[in-house]
Amino acid sequence: MSDDNHTLPYPDSAVEHPTLVIPGKVDAAVPAKRRRWPWVLLVLAVLLALLVVAAEFIARSVLPGIVRGMVIEQLDLPADQQLDVEAGGILLPQLIAGRLDELHLSSDRVTLEGITGAADVTATGIPLRGGDLASANGTVRIDQAELTTLLARSELPIESLALEAPNAIASGSINLFGTSIDVSLTLTPGAKDGDVTMTPVSATLGGVVLDAQQLNDRFGSLAAPFTQTQQLCIADQLPAGLTLTGLKIEGTEAVIDVDVNGAIATDPALLDPGVCP
Template sequence: MESIAVEPKRRRWPWVLLVLLVLLAVLVVAAEFITRSVLPGIVRGIVIEQLDLPADQQLDVEADGILLPQLIAGRLDELHLSSDRVTLEGVTGAADVTATGVPLRGGDLASASGTVRIDQTQLSALLANSELPIESLALEAPNAIASGSISLFGTSIEVSLTLTPGAKDGAITLTPVSATLGGVVLDAQQLNDRFGSLAAQFTATQQLCIADRLPAGLTITGLRIDGTEAVIDLDVDGAIATDQTLLDPGVCP
């Protein structure tokens, strides 16, 4: 009697494992996609509510890295917020902010910084309380040209000041480079030689606090002219995410 050969059963578990791995990868990719679609809207809503911005405020949100592990850990590595036009405490400009270590279950930010780009009209409004004669302002990188009039020896004289802006101790600084009086251009030394103490306001660096024009949690760390715009560098207090008072206007000494 002939024996019947029995084929050994094929091992199917490697194929099953492979299919499971593929399905898991697809689910992870889908979850990542959904997270990237949903998270920006959630963050945008929170920011708009906290800063009391208009409901239709344009605000772009982007998170770096693979999000699922960050969500599981409860903290985003890096988050970018940007807007072409936003108004905070009366100052309007284009804003770009980067925050690191963003907690998803409440808590302070590890760090945050950003820039705000404003035009000459906005910068002129910020400098309104300066002691310099600024009736109009033009931006010519790296300086700002302020024009106005002064009373000198009882006579009103048109003056144009070339100023280099900057920042120190959270305040704006304005360093005079030269002045044009009656069509004559004079540098700081020439002004001192001709007018002595009367020229002090045109030659000394002025410091101007604008903390009351910004949320208390923002500190100016730099100011420069870029083309026809002024770029303000800001440091953001990480506690602004938990301390409501840091969203209120700051105070000048």
């Protein structure tokens, strides 16, 4: 026999040898399942987020209508009253907690106790299961005709009113020494202790412009109504739950700032007209 073809010896069973892995024979089932878990969780998270967004959208669609209906009923406003309602923050947590953080109500034209104007009110801490508001305040914008009506009981001779920011120009007539004299007063409006204040700046008598000092010099105590700040209660022309906190002229409108008693949501008496002393 030729020695050219050598016979390889059998492997020594006492020595460890590496195992050869044949490609395509590895069981990949378990690792594949494990790799699918992150995708399943991601899909579930996306579905949950979509549900939350949908619920928030529904809440924002439904809530304004509910609030609008309640306000219109409480204030006895017309059924077709234009009233925009906007809630602040994310609604779902607030609805679950039973308390809204903030509500913004606005109307381009609304009539309360005979006063018509544009209203803008912001309320905070609104309990959904009943209770007082944490706070509320707002502004009412009225034109010169409405302001004239509001000041009708003033001692000042106001037959007509023109608004020229920051003042109001009141025109009328007075009886002085038995003679009727046309008078025009330049007044700066404001608020104090819930009342309207009107501070005279100057007066025009018979075509002559006089400041406060000149009026005092000429007419003495008779000029007091035209030189001293006049204070006028208008509480009986507002719901009792509203307190006047500011009044100023902006452009051709009078801007009235009001503070709202939080108990107005639970006490019907605060919706009735207030009382002047």
